[in-house]
Amino acid sequence: MSDARVSEPERDRVVELVQRAYADGRLGPAELERRLERALTATSSRDLEPVVADLPGREPDDPDDPDDPDDMVHIACAGGRVTRTGDWHVPRRLRVDSEYGRVRLDLSVAHVPHPRIDIELWLGYGSATIILPAGASANADGVRTEWGRVTCKAAGRQIPGRLHVQVTGELPYGRLTIRTARR
Known part of the structure; x- marks a missing residue:
């Protein structure tokens, strides 16, 4: 890293690397907070180096690494429904293609091993609902729609130590709703 x-x-x-180290039990809550503060206030690349110097791997998974089998899951259907609920394993990146179907992704009790996940939605005429666990945040600024709509009722800013979901894609005639789980 440079200046x-x-x-x-x-x-x-x-x-992401610091959060993963915390999730793996390598860091305690106080150390997590201290390192996140240093990372979020760093002004140069060199300031970031000591934050991760003693962590294994030093680099988190490359999201574009084609050799990572857990990296991307692609679900496609022409019509019908795509539903994931209950205790399912959420991949780091998920892409859903559906021409006419409805998509429901319930993350509220799912196994989410990553601090951040990316969801790509490519829906022609369908709609999608993403349900987040309590305290999670989401950003849907990367979703493009023509006649549909995007509604995000979750926090938009990433909260350190909490799940963040980045949603991108196109819904020309569909709608997207992102909300947290109801209690």
Whole structure:
């Protein structure tokens, strides 16, 4: 890492690595908080180096690594429904293609081993509902729609130590609703 100004993707990679170390039991809550604060206030790439220097791997999984079998799951259907509920394993990246169907992804009790997941939705005429666990955040700014709508009732800003879901894709005539689980 250099003295160059830190980029957001670089900062996000370091935050993800620290969160993964915490989830794996390598860091305690106080150390997690201290390292996240250092990562989020770093001004140069060199400032980020000590935050992850003693962590195994030093680099989180590359989201574009084609050799990572747990990296991307692709679900496609022409019509009908795509439903994932209960205790299911959520991959780091999930892509759903559906021309006329309805999509329901309930993450509220799912096994989510990653601090951040990316969901790509490519829906022609269908609609999608994503249900987040309590305390999770989501950003749907990357979703494009023509005649549909996007409604996000969850926090939009990533909360350190909590799940963050980044949603992208296209829903020309569909709608997307993101909300947290009802109690």
